[in-house]
Amino acid sequence: MMPTDISDLRLFVIYAWWFALGFSLLLYIMLDGADLGAGVFSLFVRDPDARGGVMAAMAGTWDANETWLVVAGGVLFGTFPLVYGSAFHYLLVPLVIVLWSIMMRAIALEFRHHANRSTQLWDGLFGVASLTTLFFAGMAMGAVLEGYPLTSGPVPTYAGGMWRFVSPFSVWTGIGAVIAASLAGSLFVRARFERTEDIRKQAAVWVDRSFYASLVAVVVTVVWSLLKFPWAAEKWLGPYVWAWALVAVAVVYTVFRMRRSSRLGRDLFAILWLNAAIAIMWLAMMVTMLPWLVPNTWTIYAAASPSVSLVTFTMAMGGFLPVMLVYNWYQIWVFRARISKLTGYGH
Amino acid sequence: MESATAILLSRLDFAWVASMHFLYPPLTIGLALLLFFAEWRWMRTDDEAWYRLTRFFEKLFIINFGAGVATGVTMEMAFGILYGPFSQAAGPYFGNVLGYETITAFMYEAGFIGLMIFGWGKISRGMHLFATFNVMLSSTLSAFWIMNANSWMQTPSGVELRNGIFHVTDWSKAIFNPSFLSSFAHMWVAAVELALFFVIGVCAWQLLKRRHEGIFAKPLKYALVAAAVVAPLQVYLGDDLGQVIGEHQPAALAAMEGHYHTYNKDGSVNTGWHIVAWPDAAAGDNRWAITIPHALSLIETHTLDGKVMGLDQLPAENRPPVWVPFYGFRVMVAIGFFLMLVAFYGAWLIYKRRLTAPYTGASRWFLRVAVFSGFLPFLAIWTGWWTREVARQPWLVDGMMRVEDGVSRMTVLEATIWLVGFMIFELVVWYFTWYFMAKVIRHGPDLEAPVLRGGHESLGHLEAEPEDDRAHPAYERP
């Protein structure tokens, strides 16, 4: 499968970028996933002040979290332009809806603060837009796993209609994304509010329900993928089946630790364990897909830009990524304390 | 036929999201600079007025910034969706540059913006000023890269088209392509000019309403004096950019000037500059025009009879449309000169010590004009971009890739859904952005809240809550 005309250095750079892309997406999912999930949760919070509190809880960090999506987009465009140009056309509809939703969410977050009479409107928009972002982003992810047809020619582009992304599997991954994010979101709310706040009790119920729902969702997705995607089955049941079994054990262990931490009220630990589980599953998926970037459509070799160079990679990853991580961390640290709903927007 | 309509629609789709995005970033770029200045003055003088001003304009900044991010994320995806084949072909250069923008500017900016907005009273004053500084720097870097990507499309160099893909042969040539430095300078100064006139407009409005004179009189003067330097600079940079266009994109220049004929009927060089004209693409000429002889040669070649290439040198299918560049350019230039006069007159009033309370007579009139002038740079920036983008037609990458080869094959239905959807969304964003900005402006600066100096108080409280820190447990450390 691996083309022979690629030099070792180039191969290394391509893999390095592939990893950077996956890493940015992973960070996006871990960081913004919780924000989005908290948005969905806020739809079910009655008390307007508490809803404002949910928004306030992410006020200082949501923009930086979302930036990881932009980073992933930038890396994709910069390093794998052939995928960027064709996949985005394939995913026109879900991406447009995600875009609308992200826009609405962003302005709801900003404007809620300045509004007097229209707070209800912004609260609602914020919640609904969080939900649609999750669902359609999840759908897009599932649709990518299914691959898409290309034109022939030197620069293959997407050939197919705008509804091709809809399938039972992609609808399911959309639902799965909502479920998983609800878990992350309710853990986030529990960690961000003071222990005396009522909203934490409501979030506890959510943690419970979304926890079981997530378990089911993960199992269903894995089994479905196994049956549906030969490239996944080949890897998982191939000679390294023991390694994949270890991965599964690791996931089960992290999930168990998360559950325990959350029971004990150690909210930060619960979040960290959840993120560990997400990271393991995400990396496992990336490796499962190799050498494909988009299964049965683009290998990472064919998709890589001819001008990827070690210099630019080193610049970006050695220089800016670590700096960005430090900022991210510093920001989270500055805004780390629990809040009460009265520090919410509009007070 | 179907596909011609679809292509037109996808172009409109892109033009629409770009134009709507572009309402916000220039203010972000320019205002960040002014905020940094005001906050720095506060650090140095400890004068409360500077603090109130910083906080006040920062509120406007934030509203604008949110809208900029929301519409900007759209732009990044819009390329892949609307210009799939272009993104694939130009990715090796263009995508890389946008990638740099993401990494060096957006990541960088996002890291500091939260601190700048919510860090008041939580981090030290020096750290806060540092955050503001970095927001300023990173937004400028953003303009740097995006102008780079765009100017490369205008004057592509350092690349080779092989098998339908642009391979980069020389990075430094591609980055420092002929039109980059001029257009970046012109753009950046446009952002500063816009922010200055925005501040001027807001201050003038407050003074007209006789509100907070103690706070708004000083920045009005500072901004006017700065504008008296920046506005002529912008005219100069515009002229400089025009020279570059004339040299490297003669077709674009001809379209901007409605210049159809290189030579007159008698064989002499056509040197006429049209003030107004009625371009007619089918006839390949202006139906009528009001023309000043020699002016065009003077502007473009700085000589009386220099030759300027006309559209008649190009085959019809390679000619850009004329209406938009011609009038877009004129509106921008008119605004450029008008703003310069406003700034000069304001500076003169200051010099004569007539721009002081109680603002009657000439100074009152001046304030009204100043409020009006606050809107004009937005229009100039729009018309400037429309000129630039339309005059590049029918090329997507000048001379190398035509628009119809770069646009995604969308159906008319798809393109229409996009357009209608974004029409509504972007208008909603615009309406509320300006609505809330107006609200903040009407409300005026907050004079009651205590001045937040640097601090290390219990973190995590969005508003400083005095004394009861103990009651709120800090974040549980495991």
Ligand code: HDD
């Ligand atoms: C980095 C590249 C880039 C940048 C910074 C911009 N554009 Fe652009 N623009 C394009 C890249 C582009 C493009 C993708 O290349 C288009 C689509 C079709 C075309 O010829 O150029 C285009 C088309 C296009 C058109 C339609 C022209 C036509 O089809 O006749 C307009 C009016 C604008 N843009 C306006 C803007 C504005 C107001 C911008 C300010 C932010 C802007 N563009 C920035």
Ligand code: HEM
């Ligand atoms: C077609 C080209 C463009 C694309 C793809 C684009 C993309 C984006 C994106 C994705 C964002 C949001 C970043 C975030 O998450 O923080 C953004 C914001 C921004 N853009 Fe653009 N943009 C374009 C045109 C421009 C131009 C022409 C300028 C300036 C000259 C500019 C300057 C900025 C700035 C300063 C910001 C951050 C501040 C703000 O949001 O107001 N952009 N842009």
Ligand code: HEM
């Ligand atoms: C007399 C004054 C001015 C002159 C002679 C001038 C000239 C020009 C020229 C020649 C272009 C390039 C068009 C192309 O590429 O086809 C341009 C673009 C532009 N102008 Fe101006 N301009 C002037 C004033 C202004 C003002 C006052 C603003 C805004 C405050 C402005 C904003 C822009 C923008 C945003 C662009 C597109 C980006 C760029 O090319 O940098 N201009 N202008």
